[in-house]
Amino acid sequence: MKLDEKDKIILRELQKDAHQPIRDLSKKTGIPKTTLHHRVRRLEKEKVITKYVATVDAEKVGQPASAFVFGVIEQYDQKSTKPAIYNILKNLEKIPEVREAHMVTGAFDIIMRVTGKNEKEIGTVCSDKLREIPGLKRTESSIIFLTGKDTHEIKVE
Numbered sequence: 001m002k003l004d005e006k007d008k009i010i011l012r013e014l015q016k017d018a019h020q021p022i023r024d025l026s027k028k029t030g031i032p033k034t035t036l037h038h039r040v041r042r043l044e045k046e047k048v049i050t051k052y053v054a055t056v057d058a059e060k061v062g063q064p065a066s067a068f069v070f071g072v073i074e075q076y077d078q079k080s081t082k083p084a085i086y087n088i089l090k091n092l093e094k095i096p097e098v099r100e101a102h103m104v105t106g107a108f109d110i111i112m113r114v115t116g117k118n119e120k121e122i123g124t125v126c127s128d129k130l131r132e133i134p135g136l137k138r139t140e141s142s143i144i145f146l147t148g149k150d151t152h153e154i155k156v157e
């Protein structure tokens with residue numbers, strides 16, 4: 001799907017605040033309400049907009065601790081890696097403390113972002129839950145002390 005400038009303006013504004021009323025969005029963008037409504041529906045239908053979510057303050061809901069967990073999968077080669085990584089990712093979906101999981105290049109095969117009440121809880125996730133996942137050979141963790149930037153916004157040009 002080819003995005004025009006109006007689509008891009010809409011996407012930038014919705015990423016800042018997806019909860020804003022169409023009339024406010026219309027005033028900000030100069031795009032008529034009916035046109036906005038149709039364009040947003042089209043962006044949803046075409047899966048450019050995949051979902052609307054509330055961004056929750058982890059500290060206020062009792063989950064202030066975070067860590068990046070780096071994982072190595074067993075038998076990293078072209079034939080066995082693809083099924084192993086997909087099974088690992090599927091298992092990670094079942095662990096609520098794992099907020100993100102990405103297959104990557106480099107010294108590690110997978111990077112996860114894990115949150116919890118404290119570092120001890122993150123350690124328990126690593127030692128009890130992650131080590132139970134078949135194919136996940138080894139993990140290494142880095143506790144996050146301070147976050148300078150954490151955004152869901154994607155640059156739309």
